[in-house]
Amino acid sequence: MTYFPEEVVEHIFSFLPAQRDRNAVSLVCKVWYEVERLSRRHVFVGNCYAVRPDRVVLRFPNVRALSVKGKPHFADFNLVPPDWGGYAGPWIEAAARGCVGLEELRMKRMVVSDESLELLAKSFPRFRALILVSCEGFSTDGLAAIASHCKLLRELDLQENEVDDRGPRWLSCFPDSCTSLASLNFACIKGEVNAGALERLVARSPNLRSLRLNRSVSVDTLSKILMRTPNLEDLGTGNLTEDFQTESYQRLTVALEKCKMLKSLSGFWDASPLCVPCIYPVCAQLTGLNLSYAPTLESSDLTKMISHCVKLQRLWVLDCIADKGLQVVASTCKDLQELRVFPSEFYIAGYSPVTEEGLVAISAGCPKLSSLLYFCHQMTNAALITIAKNCPNFTRFRLCILEPGKPDAMTNQPLDEGFGAIVRECEGLRRLSISGLLTDKVFMHIGRHAKQLEMLSIAFAGDSDAGMMHVMEGCKNLRKLEIRDSPFGDAALLGNVAKYETMRSLWMSSCTVTEKGCQVLASKMPMLNVEVINEVDESSEMDESHGGLPKVHKLYVYRTIAGPRDDAPDFVKIL
């Protein structure tokens, strides 16, 4: 192969889009390393602190699409203190210096400033797509910069970000010459947008396929927009809570009927049940439906809508749907692949209207189900065993029983056997979150059977260090392990230190790890950053002793070739 001209080698590599494959070929020899790195178009950085931005840009100067992830997953649940890190600035600055051909940037759980967005907008003449997920630190002024300067912008996708709203001006910053928009999602912007500016923008965007509005957009504006977008495939509605005005909703129905390509529907902020019949005309063509922001829809409203959705593959819904609603889903949505059932009340443990029965019904009716996120207030081993047998194709299984440490609702036993059945039957399982009363036995099952498992989330589970050690020993493909409020200490942490270099990261909070244990880990494994995060607050456990040593409140361990980071705040100690 080394006798082929480089252009031929490069052409062969173009058939290897997957990062893992490209990483592999670059290890073969120096020539291949060079050819690969100069032709690499997509780079994915799973942990922004695993490598320095300059090094990425130096190695891959011709990258077109860059993805970077920042904070650990538990940051979603406020377990990572603010100002911990995850800054986008260094990445955007490095890219602006070293790869001006950049076209797409994806960032998740990072802190992005308006200055960085402005730099981004002005540095990359071919920039086309900005996707920000669960980020913070910027305002609508930053969006205004993107709109103003990115002449070829095709995609602006803002998913669940904390955006400081400085007014509706930003939407008007798209110049009249901007006609390339294919995807616009501003559902997370809290304030008003200028309806006229929005309508004009849509009118001059013939390629628009995906449009997700925020809750300020009125039904009338939505109707007007839909009349202009017959090719729309994905819609996030605006406000559907207005006083029932028959004419408005009739116009909406007519407009929706025109959208023959519509496959995916979301939004429904506080939707009025009276709007539900408007959606009926498109239900039969939907493959994706997100009703998880509509706590105002009762089980009967939801089932009436869903009973029309025979092609549904992805459903996100609140637990108000209740078990009987899930039975309707099971009998209607035979192609269902992904289901998420979110809790609508967070602090009333024991009041979720969905139980194990709903999930059993779904598993019986929807054999293609592969991805599940299910919040409920009770579960049983028998149900989990049945579910595992009905749906052996799970790749993602996340079960959250709202009350921590709750046992089997019928037998009062731990749920070890139920989850054991899941990992035994679902050989392709890549992601697992467990909950309820669990002993070390469940970890024995996981270590023995979950051979494809890449991500495991543990909360309020286990009896001893042995639990965590089963997982560290048995799960050969484990990349991310996150644990909270479980009795795992130094012995578990240090049981298999070499494994951390094969993983992206480990998170442990409110466990029984001590600072001494962390020191030992840091000294044995110089290729890891061992971050001890100790905030001083009322719930601090600094004074509690475990063998006479202060316990570590939060621990974040990750492999890195960048060394200790220099942007860590005072409360983070890197050992």
Add this chain to the structure above:
Amino acid sequence: MSVETERSSTESSAASGLDFEDTALTLRLPGSDPDRKRASTSDPDCPSPTAAAADSPPSPKAQVVGWPPVRAFRKNALAASASSARTKFVKVAVDGAPYLRKVDLAAFAGYTTTTSAAAYDQLLAALQDKFISHFTVRRLGNEEMKLVDAVSGTEYVPTYEDKDGDWMLLGDVPWRMFVETCQRIRLMKSSEAVNLAPRAAR
């Protein structure tokens, strides 16, 4: 939200066979039956909120940081909708009573009452509490509801005025639609209730 008295009495109740919970003073919606399952004995050293959560239903005190694992964005979005438009007070008039009362329609139909029928029952029970001491609720075969004053024998028909200004019979439409469209409620004497809007065809 319900407030419950000390549970220590239940320990002795198990021995004596008497269930003091039945006589405990509580503030809760009529007919609602909170979870009275006792949790397995809780370890006082255990920091988990299991015991607290199982013993006392709606109590915001048993909160663990970051639990349940729901993104802040979603929590905030649902909290925003919870705080907005979560009361709907309407005037209630009863023929023959000198003054009107107000009732919050949004207070009915929580998790313990997910059916329209149950919500309507709760509303009637609440009206009963407010106005007449000796009501019975009579549900006829065709699902019409009537309130009968056991003392005077007077029959009342519950009606409401909708957004179009028409007087409708309570109970025909799903609960949520009723809450949205109801402007005021009137308990009409049966003898006067002759010209109500006809019931929607099934």
